[in-house]
Amino acid sequence: MPFPPFLVLVCYILSFFCFHNISSQDTEHVRNILHEIFEKEKYDKRVRPSKDVSRAVHVSIAMDISGINFLDEKAGVFSVTGYLEIKWRDEFLVWQPELHGNVTSFTIPQEHIWIPDLFLKNGVKEPKGLGGSFYYLPVNHTGEVTWWPYQVVETHCPVDITYFPFDTQNCRISFSLWNHENTLVNITSARKHVGNFHFTENGIWTITANHSFVDRDELAIFSQLIITISLKRKTQFYMWNFIVPLLLLGMIKIFAFLIPAESGEKVSFTVTLFLAFGVFLNLLSSHLPENSDSVCLICVYMEIQLALGVFLVFIASMQVKISHRDHRLGFSRFELRLIKLLSRDRVVDCSEKEQECATNWTILSSAIDKLMIIITTAVELFLILIFFMIICLGG
Incomplete structure (x- = not known):
């Protein structure tokens, strides 16, 4: 109805x-x-919120990270976005709900009440207070105050590039008090780990571990919250754009000795390989910090390849010179042993026509090519094996 x-x-x-x-x-x-x-x-916000002046105010802190902004390897700067959850008890903000219409809580602007003088200790910018005038803090009738300052944190982070690009970096975020000693205001950690509320993944780094703990400063006067974050570099980009082309370029050195010396292309081919490694080294150096604290193993690998490139240019040049020797000159005892070791069939034919054999310098050049193919292949495989063993054990 x-x-x-x-x-x-x-x-x-x-x-x-x-x-x-x-x-x-x-x-x-x-x-x-x-x-x-x-x-x-x-109520006076300038007064520490403890009725007993000998009792410290305990400030509980926890941090939630919503995303990694960047880790600048050159400048050694680590940046994350997140917020702190800070709680303490203000003994002067207490009332009885039954006398005030059962009101148990309300919010109040940040600048109207006492707040701990927290600051980012290892930041890269000028120190400044947390929060802002637009923050409203919830206050409970028991005096418990909660503060959620949202921050873009940029801190110093020393970068170890030894195992780049398979490296793991450990960065630290440290919050401390500016004026209040630990006997007046004591920091406690609300959680052992950092939260990841609404976390957005980074395209370069992933967080593998984090830890939150309280420590004292160097003089054991001020308490500080220290947050350590371990970052593992995502290697897919570097594998396909650095590592794989570098390994393939190293294997191409073997093909330099498949080119006949008399073709006139052997020296130019080895010089091109040498320059290619130089370009790769310059490209990699542009991604690494300019410091001497650590040595990048992949840079060492490329410098070894450059040294081998110089050696290959020398061998190729000697082969070209040998191929243009005077036909009236004969082989030395060492050259004959090398030919017999690597070109036995040709040596048998040579013994029957000694005069013709003595003037055929392409036989010696071919023997050198075979010897260098064996040596270059063995050295290249050895370098690749050692490189990946060090990377896997250390990175």
Whole structure:
């Protein structure tokens, strides 16, 4: 049975005034609480919120990270975005809810009450206070205050590039008090690990571990919250753009000795390989910090390849010179042993026509090519094996 329109209108008006009166009562009670605390009891934010001056104020801190912004290897700067969850008890912000319409909490601007003088100790910018004038802090009737300052944290982070690009970096975030000693304000850690509320993955780094703990400063005067974050570099980009082309380029050196010396292309081919490694080394150096704290193993590998490239250019040049020797000259004892070791069939033919054999310098060049193919292949495989063993054990 439908209600008469008049009855519906009366119910609507009564409910409006009832809820309006409740809201007005709550607002009036909050005003009374503020008047009692700030006017009658003369609350002063400059005073540490402890009625017993010998008792320290315990400030509980936890951190949640919403994303990694960057890790600048050159500047040694680590940047994350997140917020702190800071709690403490203000003994001067206490009231009895039953005397104030059962109001148990309200919010108040940050600049109106006492807050701990926290700052980022190892930051790269000028130190400044947390939060801002637009922050409203919830206050409970027991005096518990909660503060959620949102921060873009940029700190110093020493970078170890030894195992680049399979490296793991350990960065530290340190929050401390500026003026209050630990006997006055004591920091405690609310959690052992950093939270990841609404965390957004980074394209270069992934967090493998983190830890949060409280420590004292160097003089054991101020307490500080230290957060350590371990970052593992994602290697897919570097594998396909650095490592794989570098390994393939190293294997191409073997093909330099498949080119006949008399073709005139052997020296230019080895010089091109040498320059290619130089370009790779220059490209890699542009991604690494300019410091001497650590040596990048992949840079050492490329410098060894450059040294081998110089050696290959020397061998190729000697082969070209040998191929253009005077046909009237004969082989030395060492050259004959090399030919017999690597070109036995040709040596048998050579013994029957000694005069013709003595003037055929392409036989010696071919023997050198075979010897260098064996040596280059063995050295290249050895370098690759040693390189990956060091990377896997250390990285």
